[in-house]
Each structure stands twice: as C-alpha cells, then as structure tokens.
Amino acid sequence: MTGTHLKWKNWAHVTKLDPDKHLDAAAVEAVATSGTDAILLSGTLNVTRENLADLREQVEDYGIPLVVEPADPEGAVFEGVDLLFVPSVLNTPDARWVVGKHQQWALACPEIPWEQVVPEAYIVLNPASAVGRVTRAVCDLKPAEVAAYARCAEHYFHFPIVYIEYSGTYGDPAVVRAASEAITGASLYYGGGIDSAERAAEMGRYADTIVVGNAVYEKGVETLKATVKAVQ
Template sequence: MNWKEWRHITKLDPDKILGDGAIAEIAASGTDVLMLSGTLDVTPEKLADLYDQVRDSGLPVVVEPADPTGARFDGMDLVFVPTVFNAAHPMFVCGLHKEWVQHFPIDWNKVVGEAYVVLNPASSVGKLTHAKCDLAPEEVAAYAVVAEKYYRMPVFYIEYSGTYGNPAVTKAVSEVAEDIVVFYGGGINSGEKAAEMGQYADAIVVGNAVYDAGPAVLKDTVRAVR
C-alpha cells in the first residue's frame, strides 16, 4: 500500500452513525482508503465499533486521532498523527505528542506525521486548538515550506473542516510543495468541488458529505479526481 499515491480519502467519524448498507456503498465508490477520524467524543469503544464495521470492506483502514494518545494500532494499516502548526497552544503542536511517546507503546512503522493548518475557526478542531485561521494563501504556503524543509513532515493537510475553502490557498501550497504530500479536506460535496481542489492537492478528503448527502456522493468526487 503506497499511501503517497492516494487521490481520494473517505473520512469516517466514530461519533457519527452510518446507515444500513453504507459501508458496502462506500467500498464500491472507488475511494482509496478509509480514514477513521473525529475531533469530539471519540472514545476507544466508538473507534473499535467503527473499525469492526469497516474491517471487511476490502479497503485500507487508517486512523487519525485528534489526540495522539488516543491512537489505535491494532488492525490499522497506518496511523496519521496531526500536529497543528497554527494552533495557539503548543500542546497541539508537540505537547500531546510528548505525552504519547512517554506513556504509550508506539509502532513507529505505522506512524505518518501530518502538518495541519486549520482554517475554519467555527469548526470543532478550530475551536479546540484555538487555531489562527485568518491566514493569507502565502502564509499557508510558508507553513508548507516549514513543514517540508524544516520539520521534514511527509504530509501537509489543509483543513477547512465542514466548509469549502479557498482554492487559492491550495494552489499556493501546491506551488511550493516538492516532496511533501498535500491533503485537502473541507466542504467537498460535489464532483465540481473535488475537481477544483483536486487539481492542486495530491489527495482530497471527503467526510461530512457522506453523512449529509449519503455515500452516493462519493462516486462523483472519486471520478472528478481520477
């Protein structure tokens, strides 16, 4: 499994409910991977329940914990761990990560670091991290260079979380990114939006639309980035 070749990521929230038959429909959509991820009220029990639902989908399954101390390795193909570059508190940059390393066993062969820039102040992750979201495209691009050249992060994640973002931001990041893989997530609920962001990002992430519009929306977004 070469995660660097993914073009379409489906993000599923352990705190949300999928309808009957949804997993089979998601698996048939053409998406590359299932990412289990949520910001609020994600318990080990809810994560385990969601994993049990998707484990036989035939797709790679990865987890992206809001807090690295909540990472699960059992059964997961990879663990994507965010560090929020524009968080107002260092706890979300490296503090939680230090607690994770100090107190939990880690399978480093499965860990992929993500440099996050959160750009929706109304989102749960924006509120939780007190992220500075009023950033110009060139500022976000500068974060991407810092992430790649200074911190040597493998992923740069542009996160609008629940709202459709500014394509100029994703374009600016794409123009400076060399080896770092660019993910875009937020508000993609149509093929048109997927195509617009997909021309700049290496992979798009579709999450809320699966719950708001149903899994059928995935086929249009997958086709748009192939």
C-alpha cells in the same frame, strides 16, 4: 502493512468516517466499494476507543486500507488498522497541539508501532470548526502565509503530509494552490466542504489527495462516488 505504507502517497481520494456518527451496514459497504483509495477513521469530538473500535469493525472486512487519525494521540488505536496519520497543528499558539500531546503519548505508550505512523502538518483554516476551536488555530491567514507554513512543514520539519483543513466548509482554492506551489516532495491533502464532483475536481487540481467526510452523511454515497470519479 508495508505495502500500504508505501502506497499512501499515491492516494487521490480518501473518505473520512467519524466514529461519533452512524452509518448503516448498507451505507458502510457502499463507501468501502465506492472506489475511494482509503478510509480514514477520524473525528474531533466524542471519539472514544470504543466507538473507534466499533467503526473499525464495520469497515475492516472490505480489504480497503484503514487509517486512524486520532483526535488526541493518547487515544490512538493500533489494532486492525494499516496506518496512523498523526497531526501536528502548525498554526496554533498552543504547543500541546504541535508536540506536547505527542510527547505525552510517547510517555504513556512506549511501544508505539512507529512503522505505522505518518506525521501530518495540519494547517487549520476554519475558526468555527471543532478542530479550530479546540486547537485555538489562527485561521485568518493569507495564501502567502499558508504557503510559508507549508514550506516550513516540508523543508524544516520534514513532514511527509501537509494537510489544508477547512473542516466542514469549502475553502479558498487560491490558498490550496499557494500551498501546492510551495512544496515539492510532501503530499498535499485537502479536506473541507467537498460535496460535489465540481468541488472535488477544483481542489484536486492543486491537492494530491482530497478528503471527503461530511458529504457522506449529509448527501449520501452517490455524491461520494461522484467525488471519487472526479479525481481518479
């Protein structure tokens, strides 16, 4: 557990699997052995403790680090995972997604294993995405505005991860570059629309870690492997 907690900063490629989507056993094995650094169990809609636990059971025997990123902190599952990446969405007017739901989580679950928790500062930039709609994120931001959020995340709030989330669409490399240049110690994660080696390499120039999700379901494991090779 401790080793995984220290090594996450060195991950270049993370694969996101959605509990609300299905992969057969062969595909799960191919993902787990693709060379990706970790598997992130995460989704926005229709994520339950049951389907999250089912997905965890599918991937837990491969020896790859497992991370749960709860859509709602109150739905977090601790058992059988290495880390919890817990997001706060910075660019929303709804404070529930910054700290409110987290406070409710701490109230309902006083025994949170805080040594497993890694806070993430989310900057959500696709208004059509489920996470954009649910959190009411303000997405029409210029690169300088995103960079300012990133600086606040690192220097004011001391988030260890700044996550640029385009969720389902390929983002603007200039935005990711601006965020990268704004921070010095936090790790920059990028997720959204990476469905080729070329896109992985482009965003990998600026982000410390790229997250690949939809491509696994839409284009298959060979595409995933190509994105791994592009950044490692």
